[in-house]
Amino acid sequence: EMPEKRRSQKKGRMQGPTFTRRGWGFLAASCAGLLLGILLKEAPVVQLALFCLVALAAAWVVASFNLQRLRITRTTPKSVYAGHDFTVELQIHNDARLLPAFAIEVHDQMLHFADKDLLLTSVPPGNFCKVEARTRIVRRGYVVSEPCSIKSSFPFGLFVANRQDIASVRTRVYPDPETPRALKMMSEAEFMDGEMGYRPARDWTGELRGMRDFQPGDALKAIHWPASARSRHLVVRECDLPVAEKISIVFHSYFAPGQLVQAEAFEHSMKLLAGLLYYCQRRNAPLDLTTSFLDWKTFEIPDPQRLDPALALLAGAKQKLEESPDTLVRRLKALRGHHPLYILGDAGLDGWFQEIPALSRRVICLDNAGLRIRRPPLDFKRVRRIRAATPITYGMQK
Numbered sequence: 001e002m003p004e005k006r007r008s009q010k011k012g013r014m015q016g017p018t019f020t021r022r023g024w025g026f027l028a029a030s031c032a033g034l035l036l037g038i039l040l041k042e043a044p045v046v047q048l049a050l051f052c053l054v055a056l057a058a059a060w061v062v063a064s065f066n067l068q069r070l071r072i073t074r075t076t077p078k079s080v081y082a083g084h085d086f087t088v089e090l091q092i093h094n095d096a097r098l099l100p101a102f103a104i105e106v107h108d109q110m111l112h113f114a115d116k117d118l119l120l121t122s123v124p125p126g127n128f129c130k131v132e133a134r135t136r137i138v139r140r141g142y143v144v145s146e147p148c149s150i151k152s153s154f155p156f157g158l159f160v161a162n163r164q165d166i167a168s169v170r171t172r173v174y175p176d177p178e179t180p181r182a183l184k185m186m187s188e189a190e191f192m193d194g195e196m197g198y199r200p201a202r203d204w205t206g207e208l209r210g211m212r213d214f215q216p217g218d219a220l221k222a223i224h225w226p227a228s229a230r231s232r233h234l235v236v237r238e239c240d241l242p243v244a245e246k247i248s249i250v251f252h253s254y255f256a257p258g259q260l261v262q263a264e265a266f267e268h269s270m271k272l273l274a275g276l277l278y279y280c281q282r283r284n285a286p287l288d289l290t291t292s293f294l295d296w297k298t299f300e301i302p303d304p305q306r307l308d309p310a311l312a313l314l315a316g317a318k319q320k321l322e323e324s325p326d327t328l329v330r331r332l333k334a335l336r337g338h339h340p341l342y343i344l345g346d347a348g349l350d351g352w353f354q355e356i357p358a359l360s361r362r363v364i365c366l367d368n369a370g371l372r373i374r375r376p377p378l379d380f381k382r383v384r385r386i387r388a389a390t391p392i393t394y395g396m397q398k
């Protein structure tokens with residue numbers, strides 16, 4: 001996405017200038033020289049001490065105006081992933097018309113510990129200096145503002161002046177997607193075996209994935225004739241994977257009596273839920289997401305290639321514990337269709353898997369560590385119709 005530029009709403013309060021150690025030492029030396037010159041009646045010493053005091057006063061005035069007309073803007077991406085590096089751009093503007101600003105130290109709380117302090121030698125009047133740095137945000141959520149302070153010890157390090165600004169950020173931090181380990185270990189063939197609600201979407205001009213034996217319903221143009229001649233039976237090209245007509249995802253926070261509620265389990269579940277969205281995105285099928293933290297509302301995702309609205313929901317999600325599985329069961333029974341259904345919970349599978357009702361679809365249940373599949377009950381009437389329509393030929397072996 002294109003980064004969005006935000007300005008601080010108002011300038012921070014100016015603090016200082018205050019004496020540094022060098023400034024206090026210079027002041028003490030000037031006063032001591034003035035007193036010594038008066039006692040010894042040495043005019044040159046008195047004049048030198050007075051000159052130092054005038055120079056100290058002039059340095060205080062310069063230090064007061066050095067930061068007076070500075071302004072900070074921060075440019076960040078609209079959305080990032082937790083734990084992933086991204087670029088932050090800081091612009092220090094000098095709105096003064098005549099005087100440049102010197103020796104500017106910028107401390108940005110949003111940057112890494114080692115990069116929080118940046119040093120600029122000067123900022124010309126009516127101009128700005130741009131600094132880019134890499135940083136990351138560890139936890140998901142919405143970052144609205146981060147403090148950013150500037151200070152300067154110009155001139156001569158006698159005084160230090162600083163000002164703290166609250167620069168707007170408005171960055172959404174998505175959970176770091178993590179594909180459930182059980183899904184990684186599961187081959188596509190195992191998952192699609194007996195799946196309901198899938199339709200073949202073959203593209204014979206696409207990427208060749210392999211060969212397999214001819215099956216009834218395969219197009220004749222899919223037959224690979226040279227390979228069929230060598231193997232002496234029909235072989236077809238396998239050019240694609242089945243494409244789901246739709247996929248439903250349900251997330252819940254039901255903990256059975258006696259199950260331990262862990263604070264980090266929900267955060268890990270948000271990572272798995274984001275990874276599951278991307279896992280389903282590769283099927284290029286419409287999605288719908290139903291979650292307990294959204295009061296069991298169903299969020300439609302018609303275009304699986306645009307997951308930002310769904311990830312934004314995960315960024316601001318807060319755990320909402322369920323004391324009873326009744327709401328979960330009711331919502332599962334209300335979902336229509338026979339397409340695949342994923343159920344993800346931040347509690348262990350042993351506590352809620354037995355509560356999942358028998359549905360006319362394959363249900364894939366996941367938690368932070370495992371996976372179980374509940375297949376639809378066998379329709380014996382449908383099996384009898386298929387057997388009645390299938391001709392059987394009997395013959396004697398020679």
